[in-house]
Amino acid sequence: MTTITDPPKEQFRLSMLLNDTRYRSLTFQFIALLLLIAAFAYLGSNLITNLRAAGLNISYGFLGEPAGYDINQRPIEYTSQSTHLRASIVGIINTLIVAFLACVTATIFGVIAGVLRLSKNWIVRKLMAIYVEAFRNVPVLIWILIIFFIMTAALPSARVYLGEDPERDLFLGLFAFTNRGIVMPLPVFQPLGWAVLGVFIASVFGVIAYRRYATKLLYDTGKLLPMGWPSLAILILPTIIAFYLLGQPITLDRPDPLANRFNLQGGVTILGSLIALWFALAIYTGAFIAENVRAGIQAISKGQTEAAASLGMRPGRIMNLVILPQALRVIIPPLISNYLNITKNSSLAIAVGYMDVTGTLGGITLNQTGRAIETVLLLMLFYLLISLGISAVMNVYNKSIRLKER
Amino acid sequence: MKKSVFLGALTVAGLAAGAAAAGTMDDVKARGTLNCGVTTGLVGFAAPDSNGEWNGFDVAVCRAVAAAVLGDASAVEFVPTTGKTRFTALASGEIDMLARNTTWTFSRDVDLKFEFVGVNYYDGQGFMIPKELGVSSAKELDGATVCIQTGTTTELNLADFFRSNNISYEPVPIETNAEAQQQYLAGACDVYTTDASGLAATRATFENPGDHVLLPEIISKEPLGPLVRHGDNEWGDVVRWTLNALISAEELGVTSTNIDEMAAGTDNPEINRLLGTEGTLGEMLGLDAEWAMRAIKTNGNYGEIFAKNIGEDTPIGLARGLNAQWTDGGLLYSPPFR
Ligand SMILES: N[C@@H](CCC(=O)N[C@@H](CS)C(=O)NCC(=O)O)C(=O)O
Numbered sequence: 001m002t003t004i005t006d007p008p009k010e011q012f013r014l015s016m017l018l019n020d021t022r023y024r025s026l027t028f029q030f031i032a033l034l035l036l037i038a039a040f041a042y043l044g045s046n047l048i049t050n051l052r053a054a055g056l057n058i059s060y061g062f063l064g065e066p067a068g069y070d071i072n073q074r075p076i077e078y079t080s081q082s083t084h085l086r087a088s089i090v091g092i093i094n095t096l097i098v099a100f101l102a103c104v105t106a107t108i109f110g111v112i113a114g115v116l117r118l119s120k121n122w123i124v125r126k127l128m129a130i131y132v133e134a135f136r137n138v139p140v141l142i143w144i145l146i147i148f149f150i151m152t153a154a155l156p157s158a159r160v161y162l163g164e165d166p167e168r169d170l171f172l173g174l175f176a177f178t179n180r181g182i183v184m185p186l187p188v189f190q191p192l193g194w195a196v197l198g199v200f201i202a203s204v205f206g207v208i209a210y211r212r213y214a215t216k217l218l219y220d221t222g223k224l225l226p227m228g229w230p231s232l233a234i235l236i237l238p239t240i241i242a243f244y245l246l247g248q249p250i251t252l253d254r255p256d257p258l259a260n261r262f263n264l265q266g267g268v269t270i271l272g273s274l275i276a277l278w279f280a281l282a283i284y285t286g287a288f289i290a291e292n293v294r295a296g297i298q299a300i301s302k303g304q305t306e307a308a309a310s311l312g313m314r315p316g317r318i319m320n321l322v323i324l325p326q327a328l329r330v331i332i333p334p335l336i337s338n339y340l341n342i343t344k345n346s347s348l349a350i351a352v353g354y355m356d357v358t359g360t361l362g363g364i365t366l367n368q369t370g371r372a373i374e375t376v377l378l379l380m381l382f383y384l385l386i387s388l389g390i391s392a393v394m395n396v397y398n399k400s401i402r403l404k405e406r
Numbered sequence: 407m408k409k410s411v412f413l414g415a416l417t418v419a420g421l422a423a424g425a426a427a428a429g430t431m432d433d434v435k436a437r438g439t440l441n442c443g444v445t446t447g448l449v450g451f452a453a454p455d456s457n458g459e460w461n462g463f464d465v466a467v468c469r470a471v472a473a474a475v476l477g478d479a480s481a482v483e484f485v486p487t488t489g490k491t492r493f494t495a496l497a498s499g500e501i502d503m504l505a506r507n508t509t510w511t512f513s514r515d516v517d518l519k520f521e522f523v524g525v526n527y528y529d530g531q532g533f534m535i536p537k538e539l540g541v542s543s544a545k546e547l548d549g550a551t552v553c554i555q556t557g558t559t560t561e562l563n564l565a566d567f568f569r570s571n572n573i574s575y576e577p578v579p580i581e582t583n584a585e586a587q588q589q590y591l592a593g594a595c596d597v598y599t600t601d602a603s604g605l606a607a608t609r610a611t612f613e614n615p616g617d618h619v620l621l622p623e624i625i626s627k628e629p630l631g632p633l634v635r636h637g638d639n640e641w642g643d644v645v646r647w648t649l650n651a652l653i654s655a656e657e658l659g660v661t662s663t664n665i666d667e668m669a670a671g672t673d674n675p676e677i678n679r680l681l682g683t684e685g686t687l688g689e690m691l692g693l694d695a696e697w698a699m700r701a702i703k704t705n706g707n708y709g710e711i712f713a714k715n716i717g718e719d720t721p722i723g724l725a726r727g728l729n730a731q732w733t734d735g736g737l738l739y740s741p742p743f744r
Contacts (some may be wrong), residue, residue: 068562068565068566069561069562069565069577070561070564070565070568070575070577071577072576072577072578072579079569080565080566080569081569152588152589152592152594153592156593157592157593157594158551158593159593179592179593179594180551180576180578180594180595259549260548260549261539261549262539262547262549262550262551262596263549263550263551263576263596265549272594350579350581351581353556353578353579353580353581355579359556359579363490363556363557363579364556364557364561364579367489367490367493367556367557368513368557368562369517370493370497370513370517370518370519372494
């Protein structure tokens with residue numbers, strides 16, 4: 001569109017728009033664009049006229065009304081008296097939670113499976129091939145349902161953990177696995193507890209600094225400092241010391257089997273629906289990522305491996321230091337679309353009753369208010385923004401690892 | 407799925423200019439079948455039997471309308487809808503009428519722009535819970551996990567009930583009754599809440615119905631009835647008066663067995679008007695004189711339909727209660743056929 005306004009250097013005549021091959025395609029594209037806009041304008045005005053005729057009008061006022069329904073996973077404060085807007089935000093956060101968890105897990109699964117698919121071991125190679133083919137070729141909705149139903153059927157009801165003399169004891173006194181979800185202890189921070197957390201974060205930076213120093217020393221002087229155990233020591237020792245010095249200011253809120261006759265109270269519950277959705281998205285998309293990883297690795301010429309081997313590198317190091325960093329350039333672009341797929345597929349949440357944004361805004365809110373067009377437009381906007389956001393971030397990363405031509 | 411709802415809404419609103427607004431009766435007659443929205447399966451109310459034939463209390467209303475309008479009670483296309491999809495299906499014109507345990511509320515009538523033609527079952531929301539939990543009142547449900555069908559009045563009532571009693575609960579939102587039943591029986595929720603009639607119908611399909619109790623609290627009013635789109639009054643009238651014909655027939659003692667006899671003429675003028683031997687009521691509706699007779703003949707009058715599908719002699723075992731005729735102390739009261 002904008003290119004058409006570029007003034008040509010030579011004398012420009014109107015007939016050139018049609019006769020000159022340099023402009024002709026632009027002219028046609030411009031006409032097509034106008035037609036497209038006209039078509040959409042026609043549909044849009046028709047929509048508005050018909051909505052008006054049916055007595056419906058587009059209005060977002062309902063977002064300020066009380067939602068009236070409850071949500072089972074509330075990352076932020078929410079009651080049935082909160083507004084539809086807040087219910088949507090709860091849904092958005094829930095979408096982001098499951099998308100994030102699934103992206104991370106899928107990447108781990110994918111990289112492991114992709115690398116192992118090229119293993120020299122026949123059994124490992126075949127097992128990974130089976131994983132990829134089985135999961136890639138069955139719709140993700142089916143996986144979500146299978147995992148959810150297996151969880152519901154295989155795990156006991158919450159009641160077996162309850163009472164003075166429960167049928168089952170908490171695992172390690174801390175965890176309960178029920179068909180409603182997994183109950184875990186939650187750390188509670190007293191004021192000094194935050195100081196301990198601060199020490200821990202400082203230690204993480206400490207580890208990074210140490211490793212930088214060790215690498216630099218290696219490059220500068222050829223002296224090899226041990227990496228493994230000092231990193232570990234820097235990471236945990238100061239935190240443990242701080243924890244005890246400050247009088248154990250972080251406690252655990254454990255699941256309590258006695259407080260209620262229906263459910264364990266206290267701690268934090270990871271809902272079965274979240275687990276099913278997260279896991280299904282992760283293994284399903286992991287299978288696609290595995291193929292990308294394999295393709296990426298195979299794209300690196302064999303000479304690289306042979307060259308590294310002739311320098312005396314061990315196979316593990318060849319993979320980590322030579323092959324994977326180069327393969328990343330091939331892997332990242334399709335990885336972006338896998339992440340987008342996870343985020344969009346997370347809208348299947350409603351199949352297992354996970355309250356993501358499609359479940360709150362696009363589900364109950366839509367249904368209770370009857371504002372179908374408004375809510376679906378909002379949903380589309382949300383998924384669009386999220387997808388563009390993920391693409392932007394990943395593109396920045398892609399640029400940073402691209403072959404640097406000097 | 408959301409996209410299809412949206413595109414559906416767009417196409418309907420954007421292209422089919424005004425098609426949904428009027429002339430439903432002509433559409434039905436031209437098509438030769440009635441598209442009737444029902445549940446995805448709730449035994450006693452609407453469920454396909456082993457031959458794939460739909461049967462039930464709500465189904466009977468669809469069939470009666472088809473008999474009245476098309477002269478053929480089997481000319482019905484049953485469209486299963488969930489609590490969430492039912493209103494889109496009706497608003498978009500995919501179905502001509504909805505008979506799916508649907509509660510008549512202000513906002514559905516006024517804001518969603520539907521027309522409830524009457525009430526075929528006066529209900530209220532109840533709770534079902536395994537007997538072994540030893541709970542005797544809904545007020546003892548603090549901390550319980552509750553299965554609910556989304557897109558229903560149920561989920562709003564539930565939130566209100568727990569909030570006003572200052573107790574907490576965890577909702578498990580579920581799309582269909584079948585899934586809710588499965589989750590409840592697996593113990594993934596402690597309590598299942600929906601319309602009391604629906605609970606009775608669900609419990610009747612359990613292996614051991616006796617292991618589950620309905621709690622005494624009924625926390626809402628749920629007048630369930632058939633509905634059509636706003637703005638097509640002729641069609642609304644047909645559905646309304648077909649329902650009223652079934653109710654009046656019971657009040658007047660017209661049954662599927664004696665109807666042929668009565669159609670020969672009786673000394674009760676209202677029966678005669680109902681069955682078309684006197685007056686021109688059918689013509690006023692845009693139908694023939696025997697419309698109501700066919701509707702009643704299909705499955706009998708309201709009382710017969712009730713007794714056959716959900717009454718005390720069925721596994722569901724619902725008493726007439728509020729759904730008795732006004733002459734028997736119930737709320738059923740059809741306006742006169744005059
Ligand atoms: N009356 C309520 C609830 C209706 C409802 O969903 N009822 C359930 C149980 S009584 C049902 O019909 N389920 C059948 C299905 O899942 O298709 C409403 O209109 O919102």
